[in-house]
Amino acid sequence: MPETPPTDSAPSAKPAKPKTAGFPKSSTSSPGLSVPTIAALALAVLGIVLAIFGWFYPSTGQKFSDDQRQEAKGKICDSQAVVRQGTQFNTNLQNPVPGDLAGDLAVGTNARLSLFAGGAFLHQRLEANPATPDDLSKAVGDMADTLEALSINYLAGHSPDDAVQQPLRDQLRGQIDxxxxxxxPQ
Known part of the structure; x- marks a missing residue:
């Protein structure tokens, strides 16, 4: 009599569970959304709408007194006067030893540095003085941008009277006026 190996019988094997991808089964038999879910969705939509509104219509929120505006105006006007003095001094320097390449380089570097640093300084002063009147703030910001543009263009090799720099220099004169x-003073 040939011996056959015993086979596993079906009753001893466990039935396989269906995979649910880790999602718990709903405790309710209703296929609709629950009240908390609807409320959360409504709040999320409201939050998105308010965020979009706030992005396009920001609140200035800051109200300044006349004294604060006057103080900020004085600080900004003093700052732009110092920048003008520094840039005028450094952009009009002459090499004390004509023809000396190192002297020419040093004079040019001081001019470029004073223009760029002057523009950056004015932007910083505007940030530090938010009570600055809008018209003054715009004018000083425009001057700062022009100073920085002049500096970068000089670093790129443009000369004072070329087609790039001359319009900027004329623009700066108008901004100074x-x-x-x-x-x-009033």
């Missing part, structure tokens, strides 16, 4: 009017 505007600032002279805005910074007049």
């Amino acid at each position: 505007v600032l002279d009017n805005l910074c007049q």
Whole structure:
């Protein structure tokens, strides 16, 4: 009589569970959304709408007194006067030893540095003085941008009278005239 190996019988094997991808089964038999879920969705939609509204219509929220605006105006006008003095001094320097390459390089470097640093300084002063009147703030910001553009263009090799720099220099003169009017004592 041949011996056959015993086979596993079906009753000893466990039935396989269906895979649910880790999601718990709903305790309710209703296929609809629950009240807390609907409330959470409504709050999420409301939050998104408010965020979009706030992005396009930011609140300035800051109200300044006349004294604060006057103090900020004085600080900004003093700052732009110092920047003008520094840039005018450094952009008009002459090499004390004509023809000396190192002297020419040093004079040019001081001019570029004073323009760029002056623009950056004015932007910093505007940030530090949020009570600055809007017209003055715009004029000083425009001057700062022009100073920085002049500096970068000089670093790129442009000369003072070329087609790139000359319009910027003329623009700066106009901005200085505007600032002279805005910074007049009242």
